[in-house]
Amino acid sequence: MSTTSTRPKAPTRASRATARHVDRSYPLWFYVPGGLVYLILFIVPTIMSFYFAFTRWTLFKATFIGFDNFVLFFNEPGLIGSLRNTLVYGVLTSVSKVVLGMLLAVVLSSPLIARGYLRSVTFFPVLVSSVGVGLTFQVLLDPFHGPVNAVWSAITGADGPRWLTDPKLALYSVVGIDVWKGVGLATLIYIAGIAAIPNEYFEAARVDGASSWQIFRNVILPLSFPATSTVIILSLIGGLRSFDLIWSTTQGGPGFASDVIASVIYKQYQAGFYGLSTAGNVVLFLVVTAIVYPLSRWLNSREAVL
């Protein structure tokens, strides 16, 4: 309402005008309920967790021990392996979702028979809970009694791979399940991104005699970049802090072969090392921020250039 009247005013007066505008229609205390929830449920626990990360905490008492938890956490024998696994997991799932999501979106944006149905089918796994997916795949991928290896044996005549129990294979099997479950969301974002490209570009390209590949390479790919950056950021964050799927399929095993930072932290918590696991959470928070923040800034600047 009053926004329209402030717009034509000189830029020097704009800030004061905005301030007055905020003052008039949005009293600050209106934010109190929301702010209170945010403060109590997010800010206070976050600050407390930074404190407890420096203590040996049994829930009954907390002893301040300085940086010992962090030293212990980084000395954790499985930590280097789990850091590597976290990065492998995050990057692999993210890249696969970008590539497969883009391809599926291009296919599902073209005039197909039963397009709506196929779109729903692609999106469906996103709606299922990760734990349900994990338990289902545990049954499907059982090396001796599961249907996947039954088919494998029927075709090749030999025993199939031990998908979730071979230490070399377990992490990649979970990556595959994660991609199956998450690619629907990436596809959805890409379909929206492709639909947002103005039709003129396609018409112009066709008039110039561009092939389908050229249209994909020079129109769809660059102009759906905002969708790509969204998918990268979302899936990378999801991959780096992924826990539920790994826990419900392999529990970080066999041994420690598919442990990621989140599962290491959870095991510390399970064992009752509350201070240590809180320190691990602080580390995870910093790692995710250190990777995602610059990446997000860079992708945003790329978008701005476009």
Next chain:
Amino acid sequence: MTLNRRSHLALMAGIAAGALALSACSAGSLGSSSSSGSAGSVTITMLVDNGDATVKTANGIAEAYNATNSGVTLKIETRAQGTDGDNAVKTKLATGDMSDLFAYNSGSLMQALDPGKNLVPLTSEPYMGNVSASFKTAVTSGSEQYGVPLGQATGGGILYNKKVFAQLGLSVPKTWADFMANNAKIKAAGIDPVIQTYGDTWTSQLFVLADYYNVQASQSDWATQYTANKAKYVDQPAIKGFQRLEDVFKAGYLNKDFASAKNAQGLQALVKGTGAQYPMLTFTVSAYVSMSATAKDDIGFFAQPGDDASKNGLTAWTPGGIYIPTTTKGAKLDAAKKFLAWFATPAGCDAQTKAVTPTGPYMIKGCTLPSSLPVAVTDMQKYFDAGNVAPALEFVSAIKGPNLEKITVEVGSGITSAADGAKRYDEDVKKQAQQLGLPGW
């Protein structure tokens, strides 16, 4: 219009704040749902885990107690099992929200509850005289005793199929060399000599944990040295347990689906005779007995063999206990103690026997077991009768590393060597010791 909008917003904010206060209120009142029974009688609650056998036992106890005692009514509440249950118990104690009585493991897990602060000491209660000495050790922290035994002792060793043994003319091995010789013959007959089930990771620990009788037989002060950070798993004699695990894997004696099979599948294979021996705890007896009509008599049990046949004995798991938290006060505390006085007698044992078939001896003096028990239970009872029993390490030392089951999976499936696994477990144990604030770490 502005004014109008403003008051509208204020109203909305008010409603939101009110809703918040309301929801906070109802959440709070959920926690304290202590309903007092009929006038003159006190109702006390007991928290147990939601395992099938535990719930049946607890309900049997409550029924028997409520039928024969007036003035106090016992009610059962349940919680999750495993590590989720551990955290539930710790959280309830830390927030003062614990039931009037609760059942929980004895030994190292009980030590992690900070008993001096959270539990009511029972040392001077007269009925503690009925409790066996080895159980008292497992519920002692500092100079006080805190619990009364619930359930029976469990043996850790090897369940074996007697039909397979009879068919191949094998006898129960007293040394590891005999055990491996048996395995070679069983394998030659086309049967899996040793069943392992790493789909349930906890089952992988047996070779290490059940070897403790042999450890303490060759070095009697090992547990004390271990608690004081002086004895290690990388050294003899304790490293043997890890080597046993490595031995059977390297010799190819495991069932081929060892990496994915679950405990129930392992028991199934044992009952069917496709596998001959299964390192296990005897509490699983009730699970396999229901798998076939003859399983009760087909499956026997022997202790994990060591190097010396003359020092053959059983590693036993002490049952969990019933504890009173310090938040139980006044009439409820009196009622809780009154219940324990009844429970720590043969009447309490009989109530448990009636509810669930026992899988081992009771830890309360004067309690007897019924006849016609499964063969594995009577096999185990022989070690108790002969006095060749040592409590498992977790009941004589407060330290048990949380990652043991992952490490034993690694060693048992050839991902790492016994030496590396033992070294890794020594590291793992350090955290637990520091968390408990033990001296010397």
